[in-house]
Amino acid sequence: MAESTGTGGVTNESSEANAPLDDAEMPLADHIEEMIKRLGVVLVAMALVSGVVFLVADDLINFIWYSLLPGSAQLCPDAPADVAACPRVYDPLGLILARLKVSTLAGFVVALPLFVYETYAFMRPGLYPRERRYYIAAVPTSLVLAVVGVGFAFLVVLPVIFTYFLSYSEAAANIAFGLTETFGLMTLLMGFFALVFQIPLFVMLAIMMGITTRAWLANKRLYFWGTFIGIAFLFSPDPTGMAPIIVAATMITLFEGTLLLLRWTGSD
Template identity: 60%
Template sequence: MDDDDRPSDEPSDPEDLSPSVESRRSTTVDDEVLGEDPASTDEEDADGNVEEETEGVEGDEDGGDEIDDEDGPDDDEDGPDDDATDGEDEDDTDENDTTDGDDEDDATDGGTPATAGDAEDLGGIQGPETDEEMPLAEHIEEMMRRLAVVFLFGGLATLVAVTESTELINYFWGYHIPAPLENRPRLYGPLELPLTRLKVAGLAGVVVGLPAFVYQTYRFMKPGLYENERRYYLAAVPTSLVLGGIGIAFAHFLVLPAIFSYFTTYTSDAATIAFGLAETFNLIVIMLAFMAIVFQIPLFIMLAIMMNLVTRQWLQDKRLIFWGSFLGIAFLFSPDPTGMAPIIVTLTMIVLFEGTLAILRWTGN
């Protein structure tokens, strides 16, 4: 075929393709700037196959450098296969990143347990020097062994007191009840006397077993306590026992005789009072225990101030609230419907409260 018969759109020489390709590229860039679809531009060409062959020829001549530097419409639009390939690359990248992060974490952790020196370097909490790691079973075994010692002391004291319970009942009755020979105890049930004996013996067992319980508790906790905590415990617990003993003595020698004297006087004109054995000893035991707790008020105030929970000035400003609380507690727990015992207990609590504040003010705390 001659050159004249050849279609005008088909180039005769591959070297003549450069201007058309360059014009096509500029048209494509303009279309992309104007927002037109590059695919529509390809459709407007006379023959897409010729353009592809032209691009191939141009790529062979120029070594593919210029076409690689400037992306054509086909490079801008990724096909489904390209998207899938990109997605796989992204997933692989994420997995590699995660794996690398885990490897770095494992390398950082090292798997070596921390020591006491590491805890000090990092500002951690280190246990006392005497603290020893023990299995839970051994802790429970030690606790049960020490509780057995406490129950042994309390049980022995109870057994001894049972044999002397009649003398103890006569002692309490003769000291607290006015005219004990005239106001002999009344029995309103067949089990009142044996139950009262057990109650008195149990009270003796508690009095003896409580110091043993405090000591065994300290021995159990001692390995895990710091030196300052040991001093704090040894200062607070014996003080609590001493205050409790003072409260029991105060109730025994002052409060209970005053209450029973009031009982015998306010009913003398109307009727003759009869003291039941069980009810009378219930009142005695409850008042003794209640006054032992009431006398812990100074210790509670001191501990609250030492722990920076309250201040002396705050307690002084709220004293009326505390007085009202003392009155409500006394009427709630005192087993005396006449009001005599609650009033005595309330006055005792107020005196302890104000006396503790006065001592703190005097010492400058």
């Protein structure tokens, strides 16, 4: 039965319907234990996907390598020294490490939406029904954005970077690509862009759940720009500066594009 107020008999039925239904106090130790278990689920799922992909890692390595560095896949096993696109292995574990990197990338992409879901499940008892709907919708959206991020890195960013590398190196030295270092750069940037493309999701989710507002984010944009630039240069393995510049520009574009979309639709 709805409870009446003392002034005009107005019921609180609507507010009760929107209240968190499962909110209850829990000891801090129980919260920490649950959080660790949910993170464990994400890590186990990532490890399982990585293990499955590891079985076909050689095919993925060849596909990624020869898509970004065109060369003759049939010639490369017995290639002469002037075939620059062929991968070189300079240590006994080079191929194993490349397999681990590509399989870990696949596991990471799958783990991103699972991480979003597990955070939702962790916070679900304290969320309002509207917030729960937003969070559930964010799970498939996270996977789509991760795949788009990997595709953007694979189709746009990495070809630009390797074209730049070749353009300033060809006149000064004979080029040979080491498998471990080169493939490490490829997989790191693809994984990084899978994470970077989550920015619109995080911004919109924070606004929809009332954590912040579009106006506040717009007023503090320079702080976010500085953070994006710092992260790009801190975690990029490219000493020439080309990769960090592209990463930082992409992060700022995604952030500003999300704010522009929210302003255009009138959502705050």
